[in-house]
Amino acid sequence: DAEITQSPRHKITETGRQVTLACHQTWNHNNMFWYRQDLGHGLRLIHYSYGVQDTNKGEVSDGYSVSRSNTEDLPLTLESAASSQTSVYFCASSDGGASGGYNEQFFGPGTRLTVL
Amino acid sequence: AQRVTQPEKLLSVFKGAPVELKCNYSYSGSPELFWYVQYSRQRLQLLLRHISRESIKGFTADLNKGETSFHLKKPFAQEEDSAMYYCALKSSTLGRLYFGRGTQLTVWP
Numbered sequence: 031d032a033e034i035t036q037s038p039r040h041k042i043t044e045t046g047r048q049v050t051l052a053c054h055q056t057w058n059h060n061n062m063f064w065y066r067q068d069l070g071h072g073l074r075l076i077h078y079s080y081g082v083q084d085t086n087k088g089e090v091s092d093g094y095s096v097s098r099s100n101t102e103d104l105p106l107t108l109e110s111a112a113s114s115q116t117s118v119y120f121c122a123s124s125d126g127g128a129s130g131g132y133n134e135q136f137f138g139p140g141t142r143l144t145v146l
Numbered sequence: 147a148q149r150v151t152q153p154e155k156l157l158s159v160f161k162g163a164p165v166e167l168k169c170n171y172s173y174s175g176s177p178e179l180f181w182y183v184q185y186s187r188q189r190l191q192l193l194l195r196h197i198s199r200e201s202i203k204g205f206t207a208d209l210n211k212g213e214t215s216f217h218l219k220k221p222f223a224q225e226e227d228s229a230m231y232y233c234a235l236k237s238s239t240l241g242r243l244y245f246g247r248g249t250q251l252t253v254w255p
Contacts, residue, residue, distance in 0.1 A: 065245075070155070070247065072152075072232060072246055072248040073190075075242060078242055080241070088242075120189075122190075124241075126241070133241065134192050137189045137191065139189050140189065
């Protein structure tokens with residue numbers, strides 16, 4: 031069955047370290063998204079991609095980067111982790127083009143990141 | 147600018163009581179609205195989308211363009227409805243979703 035996975039599921043790191051969170055989907059979806067979930071803020075979009083070599087910034091992109099070298103993967107990198115980036119991170123994917131039609135987003139299980 | 151507002155962070159009801167989770171939006175175009183749900187220890191999943199006008203697990207939601215609302219309703223809440231609920235707006239030009247801050251629903255026995 032097609033699915034979307036994230037790894038690691040839990041990560042503890044130190045301030046200043048570079049961290050990469052993996053997201054892999056086997057739906058063959060064009061669109062992939064990264065969100066962070068924080069109490070009182072809900073889900074906020076970090077970065078998103080509509081296809082290979084395409085990346086776009088969301089509302090809270092500072093301190094994060096992504097690259098899309100193939101359809102299946104969209105890794106999220108924290109260049110220099112900060113305590114404010116302690117959060118739960120969700121990856122999602124959806125079918126269809128950037129603007130056309132209805133395209134439900136399917137979410138991964140999440141990665142809980144703690145920055146000490 | 148597009149915005150989704152869920153005014154209640156927490157909502158508690160007793161089993162069998164009606165429940166309404168509020169969602170208001172601001173969007174200049176023609177909106178597409180969704181409700182997503184996250185049960186404890188599970189991933190976020192789609193519950194409802196306004197274009198299908200369906201009822202899922204007893205929940206319904208009607209888009210009211212005059213009041214710019216998309217409230218989620220269920221006439222008789224069940225304990226298994228306890229979860230975090232997110233209202234989301236899809237941008238017609240960019241295809242991305244804008245989420246509200248979420249409402250944690252607790253249904254007491």
